[in-house]
Amino acid sequence: AKTNAYRNLGIVYDVDSKGDSALIYFTQSLDYAILLDSKQEIAMSTNNLGMYHWNKGLLGQAVKYFIDAKAIHEAINDTIGMSSSLNNVCLIYNELNQSQKAVPYCEAALTFRRAYRDTMEILQSLNNLGIAKEHLGHWKASRKHFEEGLALSQFQGFEHMKDEFLAGLSNIHILEGNYTLARQAIHQG
Numbered sequence: 001a002k003t004n005a006y007r008n009l010g011i012v013y014d015v016d017s018k019g020d021s022a023l024i025y026f027t028q029s030l031d032y033a034i035l036l037d038s039k040q041e042i043a044m045s046t047n048n049l050g051m052y053h054w055n056k057g058l059l060g061q062a063v064k065y066f067i068d069a070k071a072i073h074e075a076i077n078d079t080i081g082m083s084s085s086l087n088n089v090c091l092i093y094n095e096l097n098q099s100q101k102a103v104p105y106c107e108a109a110l111t112f113r114r115a116y117r118d119t120m121e122i123l124q125s126l127n128n129l130g131i132a133k134e135h136l137g138h139w140k141a142s143r144k145h146f147e148e149g150l151a152l153s154q155f156q157g158f159e160h161m162k163d164e165f166l167a168g169l170s171n172i173h174i175l176e177g178n179y180t181l182a183r184q185a186i187h188q189g
Contacts, residue, residue, distance in 0.1 A: 083112035
């Protein structure tokens with residue numbers, strides 16, 4: 001219970017932009033989880049430290065925490081935790097314009113998310129993968145991910161994600177010089 005309380009306090013302070021307090025509570029959460037030898041709590045606290053560093057703009061340190069968290073989740077066979085950590089690494093590499101590094105993490109996160117069938121997380125991974133492949137100039141592959149995401153978001157009624165996929169598709173159409181399809185995608189949103 002203490003580990004969770006410390007972690008929750010860290011999240012509150014992190015969201016309120018009180019980073020020093022957030023770091024203290026995330027660290028206390030990790031220390032207490034280690035004391036209890038709770039692998040699940042260690043992984044969650046490690047992931048939170050990754051989020052803290054990400055929010056501070058310390059992306060290299062954030063990646064290390066997320067990769068550490070992923071290894072712990074993997075050791076305890078927590079596929080949901082693994083997919084979250086993998087997705088976070090994907091997002092950071094995309095943010096760093098290192099999409100070549102992002103793609104394997106995006107693909108692995110998507111594979112796990114398909115396996116446990118969380119539609120919202122599948123949609124997020126499809127969008128992240130579409131963005132990464134767009135940055136690499138792999139427009140056909142990017143379009144495929146955006147089209148799959150669009151169809152799934154429409155089928156499941158996730159309107160806010162539908163707009164993300166239409167924006168991605170319009171970008172691809174513009175890059176390919178197909179302005180008619182770009183206009184259609186924009187007007188669908």
